[in-house]
Amino acid sequence: MYLLLLFPLLFWVPGSSVPITGPEAVRGLERGVLTVQCRYDPGWETYRKWWCRGAVWGSCKILVKTHGSAFGVKERVSIWDDQTNRTLTVTMKELRREDTDTYWCGIERTGSDPGFHVKVTIDPGSSVPITGPEEVRGLERGVLTVQCRYDPGWETYLKWWCRGPVLGSCKILVETNESAFGEKERVSIRDNQTNRTLTVTMKELRREDTDTYWCAIERTGRDPGFPVKVTIDPATTAVLTPTSAITSTANAFTVPDTPEDTTGFLTVTSQHSDGRSLLSSTRFLLLVFLEVPLLLSMLGAVLWVNRPLRGSGGGSVSPALGTSDQ
Numbered sequence: 001m002y003l004l005l006l007f008p009l010l011f012w013v014p015g016s017s018v019p020i021t022g023p024e025a026v027r028g029l030e031r032g033v034l035t036v037q038c039r040y041d042p043g044w045e046t047y048r049k050w051w052c053r054g055a056v057w058g059s060c061k062i063l064v065k066t067h068g069s070a071f072g073v074k075e076r077v078s079i080w081d082d083q084t085n086r087t088l089t090v091t092m093k094e095l096r097r098e099d100t101d102t103y104w105c106g107i108e109r110t111g112s113d114p115g116f117h118v119k120v121t122i123d124p125g126s127s128v129p130i131t132g133p134e135e136v137r138g139l140e141r142g143v144l145t146v147q148c149r150y151d152p153g154w155e156t157y158l159k160w161w162c163r164g165p166v167l168g169s170c171k172i173l174v175e176t177n178e179s180a181f182g183e184k185e186r187v188s189i190r191d192n193q194t195n196r197t198l199t200v201t202m203k204e205l206r207r208e209d210t211d212t213y214w215c216a217i218e219r220t221g222r223d224p225g226f227p228v229k230v231t232i233d234p235a236t237t238a239v240l241t242p243t244s245a246i247t248s249t250a251n252a253f254t255v256p257d258t259p260e261d262t263t264g265f266l267t268v269t270s271q272h273s274d275g276r277s278l279l280s281s282t283r284f285l286l287l288v289f290l291e292v293p294l295l296l297s298m299l300g301a302v303l304w305v306n307r308p309l310r311g312s313g314g315g316s317v318s319p320a321l322g323t324s325d326q
């Protein structure tokens, strides 16, 4: 009888009737935290437990193991064995897309370890809740308007406009107050919480204002932000050369309907259309100064060819007329 009961244990296969079970599949978000809980049968409380990575049971890599204290931590992974509830909790933090794999909750014992496999998938993290134009250009001594949009739910948060290549260490130039408005020196910021648009206006632009700036939302922890590359062109050359960069910026970002909001982009757009009208006026000048004289000279040539026919009188072309007259 006892032998019969023991018999299946000798041929125990991982994954079939294991004393530990858990979720078959879990999902986490990039940069987020994932918690996996496995439960085990009574009698296994005092055994060490581990969390192993790899699709193949025999060759998976143990990431973390519990110690006497029923707790273990290594790099981004921690494990905790609640022996009262017979629950093994694994926490993986700062998740990366590459963490997607098959993992195992396991119990260490002599002989083959029993384990349960968990399929872990890490999805791309939610994007930054605020976006704007990647690049804007302004003219020296002019005015530049940058508009950033943010996701629903961030309306009541304070927003700011910051200068510097790194969001964590950039210099806040202007911040919104309770009335969703802020102004400091040459910069103002307005947060329209109806259409979730943050409008930054920089005036009396200088060449030195060229830098990376951030539209950002203030919150505890890491502030979400979007980098905007601002370039201030010297007033003269920018007018003469409407570059493709200006065109692409203007096209990449939708211009809102309110005219006061669009100063910067209208400037950009109007430069673009100026470029077009410049082209068509060039074409017009070509027409006037090249094609018209060409036509006139062709006409003149025709007239000149025709003139001797009438003027010479007794030419060889009209002998009949000539002879009849004389």
Ligand SMILES: *[C@@H]1O[C@H](CO)[C@@H](O)[C@H](O)[C@H]1NC(C)=O
Pocket (backbone or CB within 6 Å): 192, 193, 194, 195, 258
């Ligand atoms: C916010 O934008 C909406 C739509 O463009 C406009 O009607 C409203 O007046 C704006 N509110 C503020 C405070 O500017």
